[in-house]
Amino acid sequence: METLLANLGHGFVVAFSFQNLLFALIGALIGTAIGVLPGIGPVATISLLLPITFGQPATTAIIMLAGIYYGAQYGGSTTAILLNLPGEISSVVTTLEGYKMARNGRAGAALATSALGSFFAGTVATILVAASGPLLTSVALSFGPADYFSLMLLGLIISAVLAQGSVLKSVAMVVLGVALGLVGTDVQTGQQRFTFGVPELSDGIGFVSVAMGMFGIAEIILNLEKPEAREVLSAKVGSLFLTKEEFRRATPAVLRGTILGSVLGILPGGGAALAAFGAYMLERKVSKGRHLFGTGAIEGVAGPEAANNAAAQTSFIPLLTLGIPANAVMALMGGALIIQGIQPGPRMVEAQPDLFWGLIASMWIGNVMLLVINLPMIGMWVKLLQVPYKYLYPSILIFCCIGVYSLNNNVFDVYQTILFAIFGVICNKLKMEPAPLLIGFVLGPMMEEHLRRAMLLSRGDPTVFLERPISASMLAIGAVVLGAMLLPNLRKGKDAALSG
Amino acid sequence: MKINQKDLASGILLVLVAVVGAYLNMDHNLGSARRMGPGYMPLLVFGIQGGIGVLVLLIGLFNGPDPMEKWSGVDSKSLVAAVFGGLIAWQLSLRLGGDFFTSGYNAMGFGMMIGFFIMCWAQGWRLMGFVCASLCVFALLLEKGGLVLATVGTVVVASLADTQHVKKPLGVAGLTIFLVALCWWIFIKQLDIRVAVWPQF
Numbered sequence: 001m002e003t004l005l006a007n008l009g010h011g012f013v014v015a016f017s018f019q020n021l022l023f024a025l026i027g028a029l030i031g032t033a034i035g036v037l038p039g040i041g042p043v044a045t046i047s048l049l050l051p052i053t054f055g056q057p058a059t060t061a062i063i064m065l066a067g068i069y070y071g072a073q074y075g076g077s078t079t080a081i082l083l084n085l086p087g088e089i090s091s092v093v094t095t096l097e098g099y100k101m102a103r104n105g106r107a108g109a110a111l112a113t114s115a116l117g118s119f120f121a122g123t124v125a126t127i128l129v130a131a132s133g134p135l136l137t138s139v140a141l142s143f144g145p146a147d148y149f150s151l152m153l154l155g156l157i158i159s160a161v162l163a164q165g166s167v168l169k170s171v172a173m174v175v176l177g178v179a180l181g182l183v184g185t186d187v188q189t190g191q192q193r194f195t196f197g198v199p200e201l202s203d204g205i206g207f208v209s210v211a212m213g214m215f216g217i218a219e220i221i222l223n224l225e226k227p228e229a230r231e232v233l234s235a236k237v238g239s240l241f242l243t244k245e246e247f248r249r250a251t252p253a254v255l256r257g258t259i260l261g262s263v264l265g266i267l268p269g270g271g272a273a274l275a276a277f278g279a280y281m282l283e284r285k286v287s288k289g290r291h292l293f294g295t296g297a298i299e300g301v302a303g304p305e306a307a308n309n310a311a312a313q314t315s316f317i318p319l320l321t322l323g324i325p326a327n328a329v330m331a332l333m334g335g336a337l338i339i340q341g342i343q344p345g346p347r348m349v350e351a352q353p354d355l356f357w358g359l360i361a362s363m364w365i366g367n368v369m370l371l372v373i374n375l376p377m378i379g380m381w382v383k384l385l386q387v388p389y390k391y392l393y394p395s396i397l398i399f400c401c402i403g404v405y406s407l408n409n410n411v412f413d414v415y416q417t418i419l420f421a422i423f424g425v426i427c428n429k430l431k432m433e434p435a436p437l438l439i440g441f442v443l444g445p446m447m448e449e450h451l452r453r454a455m456l457l458s459r460g461d462p463t464v465f466l467e468r469p470i471s472a473s474m475l476a477i478g479a480v481v482l483g484a485m486l487l488p489n490l491r492k493g494k495d496a497a498l499s500g
Numbered sequence: 501m502k503i504n505q506k507d508l509a510s511g512i513l514l515v516l517v518a519v520v521g522a523y524l525n526m527d528h529n530l531g532s533a534r535r536m537g538p539g540y541m542p543l544l545v546f547g548i549q550g551g552i553g554v555l556v557l558l559i560g561l562f563n564g565p566d567p568m569e570k571w572s573g574v575d576s577k578s579l580v581a582a583v584f585g586g587l588i589a590w591q592l593s594l595r596l597g598g599d600f601f602t603s604g605y606n607a608m609g610f611g612m613m614i615g616f617f618i619m620c621w622a623q624g625w626r627l628m629g630f631v632c633a634s635l636c637v638f639a640l641l642l643e644k645g646g647l648v649l650a651t652v653g654t655v656v657v658a659s660l661a662d663t664q665h666v667k668k669p670l671g672v673a674g675l676t677i678f679l680v681a682l683c684w685w686i687f688i689k690q691l692d693i694r695v696a697v698w699p700q701f
Contacts (some may be wrong), residue, residue, distance in 0.1 A: 002587045010641050052691060168556055169507070172514050175549045181520060182545065186528075186538035193538055194524055211543065217631065224661055391675055394658040397631065398651055398679055401638040404692040412605055414639040415612065425628060430510045448541045460534030 011357030031071020097300025177440025213420025265311030511557025586615025
């Protein structure tokens with residue numbers, strides 16, 4: 001406990017440096033902005049800004065990128081409540097009760113609930129990350145290569161199972177991602193694999209090109225296909241204060257949402273969107289105001305909003321302690337760390353205490369900033385919505401171009417991005433989810449390395465994966481999860497939960 | 501039998517990639533389970549992928565109907581024209597185009613750009629064509645033409661994708677000037693990326 005406080009204190013010293021405070025604020029502002037704007041999400045934004053972070057120290061870079069992710073959770077709820085327009089996938093369920101509350105003249109209360117609930121959840125999640133980080137790290141250090149392999153396999157299975165749409169196709173996308181990760185120089189023999197003699201491919205396919213193509217550019221093409229329907233309305237925000245009755249009903253919902261969100265955030269493949277859906281389903285079943293759902297129940301705002309913010313923060317735990325990204329955003333964070341020369345994993349807490357504790361402290365500071373950014377300045381963000389998409393998309397495109405190019409100062413990366421943009425559009429048309437592909441792409445090379453090492457240690461005996469208790473239990477959980485998805489009832493439940 | 505066209509196409513795509521991948525993988529040494537060679541993991545991955553692809557394909561024969569968007573005659577014609585036009589433009593520019601096209605990926609990029617512009621002819625490909633072409637314009641112009649010219653080219657071509665823009669060229673002009681200034685300020689002034697600002701001769 002004392003060391004925890006001392007470490008957190010150290011983190012606050014790091015986070016309170018002028019530069020880190022400034023970039024936490026920039027991250028929070030950008031996050032809120034893209035949260036408010038529909039059509040651009042955290043994955044695209046973070047991959048866009050990744051090249052910009054190269055010049056900064058690693059801690060500052062990660063603090064800013066993290067701010068974008070949890071900032072988007074705050075911003076997304078604003079438009080969901082005021083305009084019935086989810087700025088992020090994770091705030092889709094907030095529209096259900098939040099917009100009804102706004103129409104009842106309680107928009108201010110809904111916004112305050114969402115911001116305060118998010119803040120509370122963010123605080124709890126920060127403490128959770130701080131407390132569980134070193135604990136999990138010490139466990140992770142006893143992991144052998146076989147355990148790592150099974151853990152990553154479990155991560156891939158869960159991320160495929162929890163993705164939207166067909167589980168089988170999501171598994172296929174994961175495998176396709178692993179296959180893409182094979183391109184490049186074989187680490188152990190130095191042989192070129194699938195590079196077709198292109199020198200730029202010998203380091204593998206660029207991670208930013210894949211993310212930016214499939215999430216950034218492809219998204220633009222698909223958004224342009226839909227006609228723009230944005231109802232610009234000057235909704236009255238009203239009083240931001242909650243009545244006593246509202247406060248009494250929202251509090252337990254926030255607590256439940258925080259707990260559920262924290263748990264779902266840690267799960268591989270989980271994250272903010274899943275947590276919000278889960279919390280909404282939970283509130284509809286157990287809250288005292290469940291009979292009011294559909295007419296603007298405050299629980300339906302408080303629970304999901306607390307959950308998505310808690311999950312956005314706890315999803316850092318697997319990356320920071322095990323080096324395994326739980327979702328696409330975390331895969332990007334891991335990419336940012338690797339580019340900075342830091343291998344995310346159990347040794348990071350020891351080797352990079354500034355980064356680890358500074359990030360945790362900055363999460364809390366960022367949440368305080370977001371509270372200020374969002375509640376009193378709400379009108380400014382609503383105005384942002386009046387910028388039409390026809391002006392936004394050329395701007396996003398040019399930023400993508402310069403960003404991708406400046407990665408290696410090579411136009412090859414731009415052409416590569418074009419190919420992945422087209423592939424992203426094809427995947428969307430065929431209802432194949434891009435998110436599992438990205439996770440497979442990141443984890444694939446690590447899995448190969450651990451597989452080879454495990455088999456070398458066991459002298460070619462594959463039963464090593466079943467003999468080691470950690471590995472065996474991971475595989476068992478994976479098998480159960482996959483098996484459960486074959487049950488038609490569960491599958492229907494998942495579809496209902498994910499389609500809102 | 502209710503055919504799910506989307507699943508069917510996904511299955512074919514997966515199997516195709518797996519077969520091509522496994523074929524290319526024949527160059528790599530498999531090694532043994534104990535000492536895996538560079539070809540071991542790819543074979544495993546493509547094997548699994550092919551298996552899943554076949555499953556998706558088989559299930560796709562029954563769990564439909566989920567038809568794909570219909571292609572018009574112009575759509576398919578322009579796609580064929582784009583592929584051939586692009587390939588011809590690539591090879592011609594490589595052989596006849598001089599220094600600019602023989603260096604780096606410029607000839608390939610030029611071919612891609614021509615291909616994407618041909619795609620824009622069909623209504624179904626217009627958006628993708630202009631957006632991708634604008635990226636090609638950027639890649640072609642940046643190193644010789646500098647950041648300003650590349651930004652102008654990219655923004656103008658990208659704006660063609662939106663029909664509202666075509667009617668209001670003044671808005672595009674304003675946007676272009678704003679973005680040139682913004683990109684210069686962020687990328688040259690603040691971040692100092694190594695890129696020429698003005699054309700290089």
